Amino acid sequence: MAASCAALLALCVSLPPLLLVVWKRWRRGRAARHVLVVVLGDVGRSPRMQYHALSLAKRGFSVSLLGFCNSKPHDELLQNDRIQIVSLTELQRLAVGPQIFQYGVKVVFQAAHLLWKLMWREPAAYIFLQNPPGLPAIAVCWFVGCLCGSKLVIDWHNYGYSIMGLVHGPSHLLVLLAKWYEKLCGRLSHLNLCVTNAMREDLAENWGIRAVTVHDRPASFFKETPLPRQHQLFMKLGHTYPAFRARTEPSDPGVERSAFTERAVQSGLVTRFGGRPALLVSSTSWTEDEDFSILLGALEKFEQLVLEGARLPSLVCVITGKGPLKEFYSRLISQKHFRHIQVCTPWLEAEDYPLLLGSADLGVCLHKSSSGLDLPMKVVDMFGCCLPVCAVRFRCLHELVKHEENGLVFTDMEELAAQLQMLFTNFPDPSGKLNQFRRNLHESEQLGWDESWKRTVLPLIVDT
Template sequence: MAASWLVLLALCLLLPLLLLGGWKRWRRRRAARHVVAVVLGDVGRSPRMQYHALSLAMHGFSVTLLGFCNSKPHDELLRNNRIQIVGLTELQSLAVGPRVFQYGVKVVFQAMYLLWKLMWREPGDYIFLQNPPGLPSIAVCWFVGCLCGSKLIIDWHNYGYSIMGLVHGPSHPLVLLAKWYERFFGRLSHLNLCVTNAMREDLAENWRIRAVTVYDKPASFFKETPLDLQHRLFMKLGGTHSPFRARSEPEDPATERSAFTERYAGSGLVTRLRERPALLVSSTSWTEDEDFSILLTALEKFEQLILDGHNLPSLVCVITGKGPLREYYSRLIQQKCFQRVQVCTPWLEAEDYPLLLAGSADLGVCLHTSSSGLDLPMKVVDMFGCCLPVCAVNFKCLHELVKHEENGLVFEDSEELAAQLQMLFSNFPDPAGKLNQFRENLRESEQLRWDESWVQTVLPLVMDT
């Protein structure tokens, strides 16, 4: 008797969804081409999905982008009338019960909430889904696709279970369950994209999932910019961060000076200061797969070299990004007694970050190691788009992006990074030095931009299926 009631209850719940799904299939056949893009994370910190949305809109699709709205997306996305951003509400962690129970409640809430949001949106020809996070979004998007006739495309940035493994350990039951879930539901997608050839091969060999490699490429706004725009950014940052302020006042009080540049009052001409500090940028997500202590230790060694009389400039290190370990490392930075190295951690608007990289900075440092060893750091892609050389910590497939001694350097530990900083900044600013050589190599490489790469790899897939 109880089983009969359960079946009846399931039918009562399922029937409205089936009817709604049938109506949405009819709507989809009558509507213009439409794509639903899903990010169960912060849209503003998901550049690849923003780029997908912009490229789809550029080629005639209307796009509904669902995700958390914790930080501002790029202005191009906000200005595009073909793109609608739908904010999702994130359930904060519960304060009661064991951790497994809290996590289970959060997953169930997110699944029901995402299902409701998707079913009451205009149906799409495709559902573009970012993974990770894929729990519970892969199953929900597949189910909605079955009801509404939408084809599911998963863009594999990494593996969600491997990120969970950094916190719980690779053999934790939750991690093993997440791995099974990701593998099982990942096979149900219609198309799969991934970020490296190494991930494509792993998906094929171990997951029986065929994917197309779509490398991250810099968007059009990641490019070298005029010196006057760089100066404007330095003056803006100098209002809140002392490392950007002038070390001395100019003789002419009408001359505008930052720590790196000055604008002459009469002509308005902007020049770089000869005795400026070197500017190093590290964009970080402040998570367990980025060992920030490597950079701090290297900066300490670099400062000691300066104090020992080596011909090295003072250094300004700008660290951008948000993440769970930001406060912890900010306290460590404050405890350091740096004399010739200054560290600041501003949060930059989406429009200011490219300006910081685009000729303003002298060197980028990447600490990303990848929980799976199969993805590549988007931050390096952006830096290369601005022709900014990079020192990057080595991991399994980094060679697909960073070419050692060609567009940057690869290091293993803080000792090696400190030695690279010493070599690169010796006799700074030296036009004949390694830094400028790497920058020229990047300029001559004629890198494809995101739009050009997307047209070659993704557009044929969505037009032919």
């Protein structure tokens, strides 16, 4: 009897530690193949974090992607069984109290909400976090990592405080607090990635943070669009946007025509329409760091040149994106009454955007960078589609745009206007600069995102 009691007592004493060991081993095994990807912003407008999720899933990880679900992500991500999108709630700015109080309430709410969402996820080996926005996400993700044994990976796209400085000024209290927080908490990560060599050097010299440069690369769906698919896209967009519709109806009822292409209904053969307009695309976030007035002024000069008899085509200018200044500039556009330029500002479905870039003749990028250390993802996408670019100059743009090789760099409205005139004179000219840039992009044989990720990021997380 005594022996039985002793055995029972020994079992009771040893069982909890044994269960704890078993639970930890089960948890570690589960966590090893699970990754949390966190965006304290719109998932649909965070392509780089979508690409991280897809590359992780392709290597056998299960992925929980947390962020705001304001716009639709790419179908490839939605259809992947290894990726679960977890919606975060976005608190809108309060209408009462001083600005710093409103901001404080928002930060506290986001911190508590993100902590709750993360703690209810299954164990993860890594937490991949986009910065910015990093307040309060860096501290929350670090804390969860400490509790759950997850390693924090910060992907530095820019500095959050520098973006806040565009609105409040560099010496504002909120900006100074954000900089202090970002610099302090940024050192808590296990691994740091960044988008340019210039940012890597700045993180090392001024922040004491060692990072690995992972340049943005185009995803596989950014490529030149076949002519039949271009026609389908133009016809689809033409239902909503007049700029894509044919200027004149074809006399032959067996021909279907858009502003750029025509299709023989019986044979299905698609050809480019003679005398077609040039298609220019600019993807913008309609914010202070993208001076849209530069493009608008260049278009005015282009219109004047056409009226004066220059050998230039009519122009369809498509400006995609969402942002706070969109309505303001849309009103300015409507007041111009262009005769040879049509401007439309659609918000495209995720699947249509790559098709549009792959169908365009020229891209224009107005991104300047609040820190001068990040590169525009929109240019990466354009280059994936072999689309030449005119981009506004800033500090580290040379890491992406090679002037006179894959595009042109400008500093002001006059320079952009001169570049548009040069590129579109005698359009479409197979021997012109525009086609030379396109050939150079063809021959450059760029690495795609996934192949680049496999070479740079995968070894970092496999070896740790």
